[in-house]
Amino acid sequence: MxxxxxxxxxxxxxxxxxxxxxxxxxxxxxxxxxxxxxxxxxxxxxxxxxxxxxxxxxxxxxxxxxxxxxxxxxxxxxxxxxxxxxxxxxxxxxxxxxxxxxxxYEPLSVWAGSDAPPNPAIGTWWLDIETDDLLEYEPD
Incomplete structure (x- = not known):
């Protein structure tokens, strides 16, 4: 346990x-x-x-x-x-x-674009419109 x-x-x-x-x-x-x-x-x-x-x-x-x-x-x-x-x-x-x-943490937002989201909230999902990949964005 x-x-x-x-x-x-x-x-x-x-x-x-x-x-x-x-x-x-x-x-x-x-x-x-x-x-x-x-x-x-x-x-x-x-x-x-x-x-x-x-x-x-x-x-x-x-x-x-x-x-x-x-x-x-x-x-x-x-x-x-x-x-x-x-x-x-x-x-x-x-x-x-x-x-x-x-x-x-539950993600509350999705960013759609070819570049990573600018200043994302924790748990933001990134839909890369060039590759159709859906990723949980993690800053470097």
Whole structure:
């Protein structure tokens, strides 16, 4: 089973003063099947240590139907604030949360032309009109 890990901090790159004020929760977007198991969407609550590190084991996303996860930082101070990242696709080898986010990006644009796209967004597809090749553009 894939191990997902990382570090949770604020935007100042500082760990929280009191780790009892937040919890990290992963949730699958739908029930699925894999390896003879029926997988339910029960929250996977992950402990975060005093340095912000976390680690958990999750089912990879190659399920039927294909699974994506949301990662939610819930504030436990009584407010309704939550930080949510969705669309995470966990690969069979697992990885850090930033690696998984990088692999989870869905392309939103296609550039059609004989030259590579200028200043493309991450995941832009390039349809080369001279060769009819469709490539995911990767800058040099």
């Amino acid at each position: 894939p191990v997902v890990n990382g570090v949770l901090t604020d935007f100042g790159l500082e760990p929280f003063d009191d780790w009892n004020e937040v919890e990290l929760v992963f949730r699958a977007d739908q029930p699925a099947m894999a390896g003879g198991r029926l997988l339910a969407t029960k929250d996977v609550v992950v402990p975060v240590d005093s340095n912000g590190r976390f680690e958990t084991t999750l089912q990879h996303s190659n399920t039927y139907p294909r699974t994506t996860y949301s990662a939610t930082v819930r504030w436990l101070d009584g407010s309704s604030q939550m930080d949510i990242v969705s669309g995470l696709k966990v690969p069979p080898e697992g990885g850090t949360i930033s690696e998984i986010l990088g692999k989870s």
